[in-house]
Amino acid sequence: MHPSFFMLEKELLEHKIVTRLPLFLLVFGLLILGSIVLNTDSISNMSLQFNYQGNDAPDFAQGLSRVIAFGAGAVSLLLSIMYLAKTFRKERQEGSLMFWRSMPVSDLQTHVVKLGFALILIPLICSLLVLSAELLLWFISLTNGQDLISLLGEVSFFGVLLSWLMFMAKMILVSLALLPLACLLLAVSQVSNSPLLVVVVGAYTLKLVSTYVFTFTSLADFIRDISSMPMALLTAQQPLMVFVQVGWLSCLGAYLLGSLCLIVSLLLRK
Amino acid sequence: MSTLVSAAHITKKYQSTTAVKDVSFELQAGQVLGLLGHNGAGKSSLIGALLGSLSHQGEIRVCGLNPVSQRAQLMSNLAYISDVNVLPEWMTVAQILRYTSGVHPSFDISKAKQLLSSTQIALSKKISALSKGMKVQLHLSIIIATDTKVLILDEPTLGLDLIYRDTFYRHLIEWFHDGERALIIASHEVNEIEHLLTDVLMLKQGKVVLQGDMDSLHAQYFIVDALHQHQEVIKQMSPISSQAGLGSTKWLLKSQYRSQAEGLGEIINPNLQEIFIALQKEGV
Amino acid sequence: MSDWNDKQPIFHQIKELIEEQILLGVWQEGCALPSVRAVAADMKINHQTVMKAYQLLVDKNLIEKKRGQGMFVLPGAAEKLKMEQKQLFLTRDIVNIAQMLKRIDMPVQDFIEELEKQIEENR
Numbered sequence: 001m002h003p004s005f006f007m008l009e010k011e012l013l014e015h016k017i018v019t020r021l022p023l024f025l026l027v028f029g030l031l032i033l034g035s036i037v038l039n040t041d042s043i044s045n046m047s048l049q050f051n052y053q054g055n056d057a058p059d060f061a062q063g064l065s066r067v068i069a070f071g072a073g074a075v076s077l078l079l080s081i082m083y084l085a086k087t088f089r090k091e092r093q094e095g096s097l098m099f100w101r102s103m104p105v106s107d108l109q110t111h112v113v114k115l116g117f118a119l120i121l122i123p124l125i126c127s128l129l130v131l132s133a134e135l136l137l138w139f140i141s142l143t144n145g146q147d148l149i150s151l152l153g154e155v156s157f158f159g160v161l162l163s164w165l166m167f168m169a170k171m172i173l174v175s176l177a178l179l180p181l182a183c184l185l186l187a188v189s190q191v192s193n194s195p196l197l198v199v200v201v202g203a204y205t206l207k208l209v210s211t212y213v214f215t216f217t218s219l220a221d222f223i224r225d226i227s228s229m230p231m232a233l234l235t236a237q238q239p240l241m242v243f244v245q246v247g248w249l250s251c252l253g254a255y256l257l258g259s260l261c262l263i264v265s266l267l268l269r270k
Numbered sequence: 271m272s273t274l275v276s277a278a279h280i281t282k283k284y285q286s287t288t289a290v291k292d293v294s295f296e297l298q299a300g301q302v303l304g305l306l307g308h309n310g311a312g313k314s315s316l317i318g319a320l321l322g323s324l325s326h327q328g329e330i331r332v333c334g335l336n337p338v339s340q341r342a343q344l345m346s347n348l349a350y351i352s353d354v355n356v357l358p359e360w361m362t363v364a365q366i367l368r369y370t371s372g373v374h375p376s377f378d379i380s381k382a383k384q385l386l387s388s389t390q391i392a393l394s395k396k397i398s399a400l401s402k403g404m405k406v407q408l409h410l411s412i413i414i415a416t417d418t419k420v421l422i423l424d425e426p427t428l429g430l431d432l433i434y435r436d437t438f439y440r441h442l443i444e445w446f447h448d449g450e451r452a453l454i455i456a457s458h459e460v461n462e463i464e465h466l467l468t469d470v471l472m473l474k475q476g477k478v479v480l481q482g483d484m485d486s487l488h489a490q491y492f493i494v495d496a497l498h499q500h501q502e503v504i505k506q507m508s509p510i511s512s513q514a515g516l517g518s519t520k521w522l523l524k525s526q527y528r529s530q531a532e533g534l535g536e537i538i539n540p541n542l543q544e545i546f547i548a549l550q551k552e553g554v
Numbered sequence: 555m556s557d558w559n560d561k562q563p564i565f566h567q568i569k570e571l572i573e574e575q576i577l578l579g580v581w582q583e584g585c586a587l588p589s590v591r592a593v594a595a596d597m598k599i600n601h602q603t604v605m606k607a608y609q610l611l612v613d614k615n616l617i618e619k620k621r622g623q624g625m626f627v628l629p630g631a632a633e634k635l636k637m638e639q640k641q642l643f644l645t646r647d648i649v650n651i652a653q654m655l656k657r658i659d660m661p662v663q664d665f666i667e668e669l670e671k672q673i674e675e676n677r
Contacts, residue, residue, distance in 0.1 A: 465558070
């Protein structure tokens with residue numbers, strides 16, 4: 001098997017929160033759903049409430065799917081950013097850096113694996129959360145009688161797969177938007193012990209200085225656009241439009257800066 | 271025999287001080303180099319340069335590779351153990367073996383497990399739960415199970431109890447005997463490593479004060495245990511150091527005075543520790 | 555690590571140790587000596603030092619190297635060593651004894667009596 005497989009496995013062992021938080025959320029959701037299903041009174045109450053509000057049932061199912069997808073996406077984003085800020089710093093602080101560097105693994109491969117872990121594996125794990133939550137709803141709708149169907153509307157297996165695929169497609173875009181920031185975090189975390197703070201404070205300072213000292217707002221706009229892009233993608237109905245709104249010039253600039261950060265990070269690792 | 275390490279004119283300068291000044295040496299398979307010197311003599315800087323983790327002036331080749339630009343490739347054949355634990359504490363023994371087997375092309379996991387089975391180290395144990403001696407033993411076992419050609423040890427037995435010291439050196443010597451390898455040992459415990467060495471490189475304030483193979487080293491110095499009455503004669507021979515005893519004094523002298531000193535007392539071969547202490551004191 | 559003296563190189567001391575052990579019958583004639591690897595690991599010394607010691611013994615025709623099997627004590631090795639020690643006793647120790655007798659003013663007759671008494675006790 002390829003060395004990268006073992007390196008990813010090591011990251012999973014080292015950062016257990018990446019698997020534990022989604023698992024915890026799933027179990028938590030399961031418990032809540034279970035209590036609702038068992039308590040049929042509340043279901044009729046809820047459907048009643050929704051009826052009062054004038055929403056029809058199918059919308060609620062779609063809305064629930066959207067809430068699940070947004071929640072899982074936000075968890076994925078949070079886990080990715082936390083991981084990126086922590087991984088290099090942790091190795092340095094605990095002293096295991098010397099051991100990892102004593103292995104015949106190039107710095108580039110280490111970076112690729114860490115980026116892959118943050119931007120591919122973590123979203124994938126969170127997509128499993130989406131899949132299991134959707135499957136659960138579908139299963140409940142199969143076993144539980146009319147009450148729930150009247151609440152959720154028709155939930156089909158095909159619909160479950162579709163929302164899973166939609167989630168993954170969305171997360172690919174989120175990861176793409178996160179890539180430059182990820183490189184920045186990897187670079188900063190090699191010199192600072194609180195990289196997130198440095199990046200946030202740095203971004204705000206840059207924004208303020210460029211706006212009020214140089215009255216040059218494009219830089220502030222650029223920082224705002226790029227930093228808010230992952231979150232905007234998560235909430236957007238049509239994610240591709242977010243890229244259009246930000247504009248190709250800003251995107252290009254972000255990727256150029258990202259590659260620069262990657263190069264700096266590789267040099268710092270030496 | 272093949273040259274495994276070559277270092278030419280290595281110099282490392284920090285802002286105000288020079289940590290290593292113009293050090294050159296070569297190491298062939300079968301050689302064991304003792305890197306001696308007090309703290310701050312430049313041992314760590316020299317090791318850092320050999321491992322490719324420290325920028326420096328001069329040219330280094332380990333197994334024919336540049337330690338800085340070809341680090342990943344070189345690490346298949348170069349290993350390092352220091353007195354500071356570098357193994358990740360949060361891993362279990364089994365996990366670190368599995369990881370190494372995945373990323374290290376020449377790692378033989380069954381050999382590592384077999385080595386560990388003769389120790390107290392259980393595969394299911396977390397590294398943080400191991401004693402200092404066990405951690406060093408685990409690290410050595412991992413290295414022995416790879417095709418390491420050059421091993422650098424930096425105060426490896428510091429803080430180890432006698433039993434672990436014994437197992438450590440036993441495994442090390444057996445491993446060294448079984449292949450075409452070179453070993454560099456930096457240590458304060460000169461007595462402990464003296465008989466393992468074939469060569470010595472002694473540093474003082476970044477500069478080489480003694481370099482050569484052990485045989486020539488013993489040919490360079492001798493000790494004469496002479497009665498006090500010969501004191502004045504011996505002082506003419508510019509002794510490097512002296513140690514007064516009952517009725518007589520032991521003088522460390524350069525071998526050029528050997529024929530002159532022969533009638534004055536018993537001639538003794540100095541051990542490395544005595545030469546080390548004498549040379550470190552000299553000129554301070 | 556071991557107690558080596560500082561009068562002679564270590565390979566010489568190992569050689570003498572093995573000779574003594576052959577005389578004492580620790581290593582019987584025709585039997586294998588421990589491998590270079592084992593001796594080096596036990597004594598915590600460089601294996602080249604052990605090889606040097608074994609070579610000295612090979613040169614004296616006390617042991618032989620069998621390809622792929624290691625070192626073996628040759629027949630007659632103990633006898634040879636006994637002769638050597640006898641020679642050493644006659645040339646070195648007797649001289650010391652003579653000097654000592656002179657230093658303490660002891661008649662040779664007294665010395666021989668004491669020596670016989672000692673031999674009797676050890677019997």
